[in-house]
Amino acid sequence: MTDPATATATEIAAAVCAGRLTARESVDAALARIAAIGPRVNAFTDVTAERARRNADRLDAALARGEPAGPLAGVPFAVKNLIDVAGLPTRAGSLINRENPPAEQDATLVRRLEAAGAILVGALNMGEYAYDFTGENVHDGNSHNPHALGHMTGGSSGGSGAAVAAGLVPIALGSDTNGSIRVPSALCGLFGLKPTYGRLSRAGSFPFVGSLDHLGPMARGVSDLALSYDAMQGEDPDDPVQAPRPVEPVAQDLDLGTDDLRIAVAGGHFARHGDADCFAAVARVARALGAERRVEFPEAARARAAAYVISATEGASLHLERLRARPQDFDPATRDRLLAGAMIPAAWVTRAQRFRRWYREQVLALFESVDVILAPATPCRAPREGQATFVLDGATLPVRANLGVFTQPISFVGLPVAAVPVWLDDGLPLGVQVIAPPWREDLALRVARRLEREGVAKAPVAAL
């Protein structure tokens, strides 16, 4: 194994399982790297060093007694700070919520990862209340892109992107309502998995838009995504929105190949609204997979619009009392949108939810003739921090709202997506969405795995 501080989860777990590395050594290496490099990318808002060392020692003692090692034995991980960590206030990127009492217990997904042997080392920076595509935060400072420090990580899971790309942890959890796992995965050059809506428990996470919120992992390898995703599956009575699905593990099927899959490229909305680089990244992936067909998500622009209306309204409704009592304590970038969202007529929202039903039927029909669809993850590479506008398809548009132009119409119907990182040249990476039908995370990950094996997609640790 290479340096345990920057190894993948799969490598660390194998080394711990074989007795070549202790959990304590793994955790100490991660904590040392977080201390040395973490401040440069501003990924962590809390480091749970004492807890991590305690859990590592406990795991090492259990292994010494001959107890079986879990699939993530000794793997350090961290979570976006809207996910509950016992003893920490769940700040959700906000000033207001950090005044809340500390969480009494860990979120379900944290408990499941730790039950598989992983070890939590901290909580990660994020855009306020997850209403963000940039990774910028006025309260905690921006997270910085490890591959070019003056550039955005993307958001809202910006600290998650920064932590994994900087090699501080091999796995981080993020949330994705409209693109908040896929956008930072793309801009930071990582693999990310947004599972099907309703697949993983959201219990113990601070919501943004209940109709659209998902949780999922980000990593530097497809095996790491699969191992962590498998460990997090399973019914949770504490999440009433979770769909009743059996555990459907994917890790054992990653190398089945893609010869039996009908793979197409998304046209229409997904072939406009971006710069040449993002389409070149899709073309490279399509060529590697032999995907020549084009399909169209019908009315994708309207789907994006509907997601926008639902997000603004549900988000504002969630924060209405805080907006009344303490509007000055919001991040200005979030406040304007939430105030406007609080005023949206009910008829617009109901229409958006009814449109969602219509769009779902069309998208499911699309998947009768195709198994996997490719689309860009972001319209361009990472903008500079603070950059307010960019030019896409000849139009000058606000960065903040438009980084999600390609992710929003997909999460709107809850489709599982693996974001894969593509490097066209020596510059910053781009991401491609590998989109599968509902409940077929396995297909998206099989495609991602093939791209990784063939060197088309990769997620190196940033040179810092």
Added chain:
Amino acid sequence: MPADPPPFDPAAYVDAAAALLGLEVRPEWREGVVANLQATAAAARLMLEFPLPDELDAAPVFRA
């Protein structure tokens, strides 16, 4: 055919709605709030102009 609704005036709407909802919109925030509501109205128009059957249920599933 009913007449089209009057053109949407986001600034007037923000002022009226803020008062009704008890939300403070400071003068320095107003431009941003109005711009956001205008963008939302444009998004809503995309959906409102798209015909849907009356029988189509909304998407969220409540399970009793």
